[in-house]
Amino acid sequence: MDDAGLSRDQLLDIYYHLRLTRSLEERIGILYRQGKIFGGVYLSTGQEGVSVGAAYALEPGDITVPSHRDMGAHLLRGIQPREILAQYLGRIGGLTRGRDGNVHFGDIQRGDVAFISPMADGIPVATGVALALKRQGKGRVAMTWFGDGAASRGDFHEGINLAAVLQVPVVFVCNNNQFAYSTPVTRQTLVPDISKRAAGYGIPGSSLDGNDVLAVYQVAREAVARARRGEGPTLIECKTMRMRGHSEHDDASYVPREMLEEWRKKDPIQRLEARLREWGVLEEEGEARMTKRIASELEAAVAWAEASPFPEGKDVEQGVYST
Amino acid sequence: MAEITYIEAIRQALWEEMERDDRVFLIGEDIGVYGGAFKITQGFLERFGEDRVIDTPIAESAIIGSAVGAALMGMRPVVEMQFADFIACAFDQIVNNAAKFHYRTGTSVPLVIRGPSGGGVHGGPFHSQNPEGWFVHVPGLKVVAPSTPHDAKGLLKAAVRDPDPVIYFEHKYLYRRVKGKVPEEDFIVPIGKAEVKREGTDVSLITYGAMVHQAFEVCNRLSAKGISVEILDLRTLVPLDREAILATARKTGKVLIVHEATRTGGVGGEVAATIAEGAFDRLDGPILRVAAPDTPVPFTTALEEAFLPNVDRIAAAAERLATY
Numbered sequence: 335m336d337d338a339g340l341s342r343d344q345l346l347d348i349y350y351h352l353r354l355t356r357s358l359e360e361r362i363g364i365l366y367r368q369g370k371i372f373g374g375v376y377l378s379t380g381q382e383g384v385s386v387g388a389a390y391a392l393e394p395g396d397i398t399v400p401s402h403r404d405m406g407a408h409l410l411r412g413i414q415p416r417e418i419l420a421q422y423l424g425r426i427g428g429l430t431r432g433r434d435g436n437v438h439f440g441d442i443q444r445g446d447v448a449f450i451s452p453m454a455d456g457i458p459v460a461t462g463v464a465l466a467l468k469r470q471g472k473g474r475v476a477m478t479w480f481g482d483g484a485a486s487r488g489d490f491h492e493g494i495n496l497a498a499v500l501q502v503p504v505v506f507v508c509n510n511n512q513f514a515y516s517t518p519v520t521r522q523t524l525v526p527d528i529s530k531r532a533a534g535y536g537i538p539g540s541s542l543d544g545n546d547v548l549a550v551y552q553v554a555r556e557a558v559a560r561a562r563r564g565e566g567p568t569l570i571e572c573k574t575m576r577m578r579g580h581s582e583h584d585d586a587s588y589v590p591r592e593m594l595e596e597w598r599k600k601d602p603i604q605r606l607e608a609r610l611r612e613w614g615v616l617e618e619e620g621e622a623r624m625t626k627r628i629a630s631e632l633e634a635a636v637a638w639a640e641a642s643p644f645p646e647g648k649d650v651e652q653g654v655y656s657t
Numbered sequence: 658m659a660e661i662t663y664i665e666a667i668r669q670a671l672w673e674e675m676e677r678d679d680r681v682f683l684i685g686e687d688i689g690v691y692g693g694a695f696k697i698t699q700g701f702l703e704r705f706g707e708d709r710v711i712d713t714p715i716a717e718s719a720i721i722g723s724a725v726g727a728a729l730m731g732m733r734p735v736v737e738m739q740f741a742d743f744i745a746c747a748f749d750q751i752v753n754n755a756a757k758f759h760y761r762t763g764t765s766v767p768l769v770i771r772g773p774s775g776g777g778v779h780g781g782p783f784h785s786q787n788p789e790g791w792f793v794h795v796p797g798l799k800v801v802a803p804s805t806p807h808d809a810k811g812l813l814k815a816a817v818r819d820p821d822p823v824i825y826f827e828h829k830y831l832y833r834r835v836k837g838k839v840p841e842e843d844f845i846v847p848i849g850k851a852e853v854k855r856e857g858t859d860v861s862l863i864t865y866g867a868m869v870h871q872a873f874e875v876c877n878r879l880s881a882k883g884i885s886v887e888i889l890d891l892r893t894l895v896p897l898d899r900e901a902i903l904a905t906a907r908k909t910g911k912v913l914i915v916h917e918a919t920r921t922g923g924v925g926g927e928v929a930a931t932i933a934e935g936a937f938d939r940l941d942g943p944i945l946r947v948a949a950p951d952t953p954v955p956f957t958t959a960l961e962e963a964f965l966p967n968v969d970r971i972a973a974a975a976e977r978l979a980t981y
Contacts (some may be wrong), residue, residue, distance in 0.1 A: 450757070452753055455750060458716075458723045463729065465726070470730070489718055489750075495719070496714060496723060500713075653760050653763065654760050
């Protein structure tokens with residue numbers, strides 16, 4: 335079986351993280367529609383394989399620089415659902431203590447760099463993180479994700495080119511989900527495979543089925559190994575589909591229905607489930623147990639987050655500077 | 658105390674901080690092999706190696722974005738913008754990333770960006786600007802502009818040791834034209850503290866950067882006429898030393914603000930508002946400003962000389978105010 339050399343426990347761990355990502359984001363969507371979560375909500379529904387598969391190739395001490403649809407990566411770094419929910423609810427228990435919303439969170443202690451809104455800004459940051467890691471000499475690598483839209487920005491070009499010239503240990507993961515807000519990728523670029531740009535930087539690049547989480551893991555693992563060996567950056571393009579709107583207030587009526595239908599059949603969770611069942615790694619009982627486990631974890635997380643207080647207005651000016 | 662040039666002070670600060678703290682490294686265009694466009698980092702590559710003196714492609718946004726990333730990992734990058742004007746290419750990474758990171762996450766970004774700024778060198782619109790105004794308005798940044806070798810060295814050391822992003826505008830006109838005494842031992846000039854460079858009683862001249870030297874001449878010229886000018890050198894533009902500003906305003910009751918940066922939206926407006934809010938009842942005359950006109954920095958001498966605030970214009974305004 336093509337299990338990417340993963341053990342049964344590891345396969346189930348990947349499966350758990352896919353399911354947790356999906357369920358957590360579904361819960362966030364519900365809280366948003368209930369009016370408890372305000373502001374923007376950007377979900378990675380249908381794309382979980384790209385974040386989970388690639389992040390799974392990392393080790394403790396490696397650093398992630400995720401974008402806005404990488405919930406699975408945050409979870410794999412050890413960020414807890416309750417912290418994430420508190421973040422969305424704008425509470426003190428969130429990692430930004432209410433100073434920023436939704437996916438704009440991270441924790442340097444856990445090796446996760448907080449996302450900022452301008453697309454592709456994280457790419458040069460990842461290059462710099464990798465520069466520091468190279469200097470520190472402990473064989474650590476950085477990994478960053480960005481979308482097809484972000485790949486049009488100058489920071490994509492500058493950041494990857496700089497990483498290549500400096501030969502720093504970083505993996506660039508492009509989450510090509512076919513749309514940047516309402517802009518189809520065909521309006522973003524004339525060359526459908528963003529991985530082809532790698533040749534322009536003198537680094538390896540490849541495109542793959544981003545909804546095959548084990549394939550994503552394998553390709554990412556190779557890129558991570560390259561970086562650890564001191565062979566520099568790699569560009570990985572994971573083809574996937576954004577199954578919901580750009581944000582939860584976007585009905586995405588501009589997406590052709592047939593496209594969604596076609597991609598629904600390629601759902602990353604269903605596909606992994608099918609293989610795990612086929613390999614005897616997952617049986618009905620195990621699946622049901624996991625469903626219960628995730629549900630109860632999320633209940634506790636929501637309760638914790640909703641009990642977390644809001645920050646006080648009088649504290650608005652705190653923390654602009656470090657001292 | 659040794660007497661050194663402004664540019665030597667900058668070089669010494671960089672060298673000493675690189676020796677003192679292994680986490681400090683330099684990154685920018687032409688700084689390594691070439692030794693820098695102004696030769697400030699000549700010899701650094703040989704001494705510190707290519708891991709700590711990094712020559713980059715032309716990519717200001719990535720240079721600063723990567724410096725942010727390295728700073729998050731605990732390093733202390735000192736970025737050189739070849740000319741302060743090119744900092745505009747990295748505006749997004751500075752204002753959206755570096756400036757906001759601590760407020761949002763509690764994680765510091767100990768980054769220094771050096772920008773050779775200022776005119777008077779036939780540089781034209783893109784090699785002569787004083788862009789501090791763009792950044793003074795962004796919460797989360799610190800902005801400094803030393804006028805003397807002492808302050809240049811002390812502020813750069815302070816900037817390197819500061820946990821927050823500091824933009825250090827070094828005025829290129831002063832590089833080799835200004836000399837001053839600098840302590841032999843290690844010292845810093847605290848960020849956020851202005852300094853009275855000359856004490857006076859009749860008029861407060863609040864200024865920074867290259868204009869401090871114009872202010873010295875104005876002071877000499879007017880004292881011959883019996884007018885005593887106090888010069889307050891802001892040194893830091895953000896966080897502004899509002900106490901020092903109010904103290905001098907209350908002392909003389911007459912304030913003239915001078916900066917080489919263009920008039921509208923310049924730091925002078927912020928200083929004037931601070932005084933109007935905090936010392937209005939001690940004023941004996943209007944708060945005046947002398948600044949460059951609202952134009953790009955022109956190239957040809959006749960236009961550049963009309964553009965740059967000079968001793969004549971400043972002295973005339975100070976005298977007008979003194980006799981108000």
